[in-house]
Amino acid sequence: xxxxxxxxxxxxxxxxxxxxxxxxxxxxxxxxxxxxxxxxxxxxxxxxxxxxxxxxxxxxxxxxxxxxxxxxxxxxxxxxxxxxxxxxxxxxxxxxxxxxxxxxxxxxxxxxxxxxxxxxxxxxx
Amino acid sequence: xxxxxxxxxxxxxxxxxxxxxxxxxxxxxxxxxxxxxxxxxxxxxxxxxxxxxxxxxxxxxxxxxxxxxxxxxxxxxxxxxxx
Amino acid sequence: xxxxxxxxxxxxxxxxxxxxxxxxxxxxxxxxxxxxxxxxxxxxxxxxxxxxxxxxxxxxxxxxxxxxxxxxxxxxxxxx
Numbered sequence: 001x002x003x004x005x006x007x008x009x010x011x012x013x014x015x016x017x018x019x020x021x022x023x024x025x026x027x028x029x030x031x032x033x034x035x036x037x038x039x040x041x042x043x044x045x046x047x048x049x050x051x052x053x054x055x056x057x058x059x060x061x062x063x064x065x066x067x068x069x070x071x072x073x074x075x076x077x078x079x080x081x082x083x084x085x086x087x088x089x090x091x092x093x094x095x096x097x098x099x100x101x102x103x104x105x106x107x108x109x110x111x112x113x114x115x116x117x118x119x120x121x122x123x124x125x
Numbered sequence: 126x127x128x129x130x131x132x133x134x135x136x137x138x139x140x141x142x143x144x145x146x147x148x149x150x151x152x153x154x155x156x157x158x159x160x161x162x163x164x165x166x167x168x169x170x171x172x173x174x175x176x177x178x179x180x181x182x183x184x185x186x187x188x189x190x191x192x193x194x195x196x197x198x199x200x201x202x203x204x205x206x207x208x
Numbered sequence: 209x210x211x212x213x214x215x216x217x218x219x220x221x222x223x224x225x226x227x228x229x230x231x232x233x234x235x236x237x238x239x240x241x242x243x244x245x246x247x248x249x250x251x252x253x254x255x256x257x258x259x260x261x262x263x264x265x266x267x268x269x270x271x272x273x274x275x276x277x278x279x280x281x282x283x284x285x286x287x288x
Binding site for chain 2: 007010011013014015017018020021022024025030033034037038041042044045048049052055056058059062063065066069070073074076077078080081083084085087088090
Binding site for chain 2: 211214218221222225231233234236237238240241244247248251252254256259260263264267268271272275278279
């Protein structure tokens with residue numbers, strides 16, 4: 001019974017991993033790719049690892065630690081990457097309609113403290 | 126037997142992310158592709174530990190889960206001017 | 209066995225791409241991916257300790273040091 005439930009959960013997780021990779025391959029923009037890839041892949045990795053922990057009950061605690069670390073660190077990197085790619089001037093897709101980040105000044109503003117240290121960056125004045 | 130099918134699906138997913146990482150127009154596209162590859166590979170390593178029936182193999186996956194965001198954070202801090 | 213062959217082909221493609229790219233950030237990203245595939249190959253060869261060392265060095269340390277070095281110099285490679 002444990003085996004069947006575990007393999008079912010792992011199969012759902014692997015399907016989500018495949019859908020995340022397919023979204024990264026097909027979608028037209030950096031931000032669309034980022035949201036598809038990060039959400040699907042985080043859920044898929046979480047379900048896969050928890051499923052392995054259910055199949056082998058002696059491994060459950062270790063698998064839980066790995067899954068919780070993935071659940072913490074993956075959105076942090078995605079958020080930092082999206083913000084950096086907006087600040088470095090990557091354009092949105094032509095058909096995307098909402099740009100909330102343009103309404104706020106601080107999102108496109110250059111940090112004056114860090115400005116003198118950045119040498120060799122493209123587009124520096 | 127069912128694990129072999131899972132490995133095949135995951136390999137196809139890695140190849141799709143690899144194609145995006147190779148032909149992405151801008152630099153954040155490639156970073157996104159490699160980041161997705163790292164996360165898929167973490168799940169792949171856990172399934173391989175189930176396939177080989179050895180518990181010590183989970184540690185590699187643990188290290189990837191803990192440390193894989195440092196490289197992305199470094200590249201992101203570089204891309205918005207400064208480090 | 210077939211998975212190892214596929215992974216070796218992926219690794220060769222990424223290594224060639226790391227040499228070809230003119231933007232050095234992309235080359236660093238390709239180096240990180242090569243390190244990832246190397247770690248999986250060590251994993252398949254039943255050497256988890258070497259795979260652990262490769263993961264810890266390749267995932268965090270090499271990328272950060274390369275980025276710091278690029279920040280001190282230039283981002284784009286020039287044709288002479």
